[in-house]
Amino acid sequence: MKFKSPPVNSLSLDFLTEFCISLEKLENDRACRGVILTSAVPKIFSSGLDITEMCGKSTEHYAEFWRAVQEMWLRLYSSNMVTVAAVNGSSPAGGCLIALTCDYRIMAENPKFSIGLNEAQLGIVAPFWFKDTFVNVVGHRVAERSLQLGSLHSAPEAHRIGLVDELVPEEKLKDRATAVMQQWLALPDHARQLTKTMMRKAVLDRLVAHREEDVQNFISFISKESIQKSLRMYMEMLKKKKS
Numbered sequence: 722m723k724f725k726s727p728p729v730n731s732l733s734l735d736f737l738t739e740f741c742i743s744l745e746k747l748e749n750d751r752a753c754r755g756v757i758l759t760s761a762v763p764k765i766f767s768s769g770l771d772i773t774e775m776c777g778k779s780t781e782h783y784a785e786f787w788r789a790v791q792e793m794w795l796r797l798y799s800s801n802m803v804t805v806a807a808v809n810g811s812s813p814a815g816g817c818l819i820a821l822t823c824d825y826r827i828m829a830e831n832p833k834f835s836i837g838l839n840e841a842q843l844g845i846v847a848p849f850w851f852k853d854t855f856v857n858v859v860g861h862r863v864a865e866r867s868l869q870l871g872s873l874h875s876a877p878e879a880h881r882i883g884l885v886d887e888l889v890p891e892e893k894l895k896d897r898a899t900a901v902m903q904q905w906l907a908l909p910d911h912a913r914q915l916t917k918t919m920m921r922k923a924v925l926d927r928l929v930a931h932r933e934e935d936v937q938n939f940i941s942f943i944s945k946e947s948i949q950k951s952l953r954m955y956m957e958m959l960k961k962k963k964s
């Protein structure tokens with residue numbers, strides 16, 4: 722599956738909805754046992770949640786948007802398919818979450834590409850299920866330091882801390898992702914799927930049990946004037962950086 726929403730594959734409500742529909746189709750297709758996620762936009766895997774969806778909108782919109790973010794994560798983290806992220810560009814925040822949610826991550830070894838949960842830098846807080854997913858990949862200490870600092874790690878650093886499983890030259894990314902997929906698909910599906918469920922169930926159940934509470938928490942947090950101001954300033958900073 723190739724993300725193609727220029728300029729930066731930001732995760733808008735439309736993007737998330739289409740992503741979930743595509744995943745569901747693949748999940749229900751018995752001939753499809755694995756999916757490689759990558760980007761058709763040069764240098765960017767995904768710039769994370771679309772900040773404009775979280776600025777100056779109604780409570781109803783925030784609720785709908787947040788439910789779509791939850792849905793994307795629930796479907797991908799619990800997928801029966803083998804999921805491989807071929808990270809061919811930068812991948813901050815929600816983009817990093819997508820990669821973390823896969824079974825395996827391969828990143829292009831370009832030191833200019835960065836990845837991480839940088840929410841703290843925007844003055845926002847990654848929710849518990851982002852944190853849980855991160856901890857399950859890199860361990861508690863690395864996740865705590867990286868989350869508190871809102872670190873964006875260069876590709877080599879991301880590999881060193883275990884955020885990505887391997888680095889390959891960009892031109893070899895597709896072939897390597899295909900080889901990894903073949904390796905994982907060589908296992909009997911039922912054994913791999915049950916093992917995946919065993920490893921992920923507690924974290925998935927936690928969001929399912931607190932889903933509505935998590936929506937309300939998002940709404941009350943994102944509606945605060947101080948948070949809105951931080952997001953506006955961040956967007957201005959992005960625009961200024963360009964000029």
Ligand SMILES: CCCCCC/C=C\CC(=O)SCCNC(=O)CCNC(=O)[C@H](O)C(C)(C)COP(=O)(O)OP(=O)(O)OC[C@H]1O[C@@H](n2cnc3c(N)ncnc32)[C@H](O)[C@@H]1OP(=O)(O)O
Nearest residue numbers: 728731768769770771772773813814815846939942959960
């Ligand atoms: C309880 C509360 C819980 C809240 C939890 C929220 C959880 C997750 C939060 C997120 O995912 S927030 C998103 C965080 N993302 C970022 O910090 C990335 C920001 N973007 C960048 O750093 C750069 O854009 C880039 C991805 C490195 C690409 O750089 P490049 O130089 O190639 O492109 P730009 O010129 O910067 O951008 C082009 C264009 O896109 C707009 N844009 C970039 N990112 C976003 C985004 N995430 N959402 C919306 N729009 C975005 C950027 O402003 C430019 O717009 P124009 O100036 O062309 O109009």
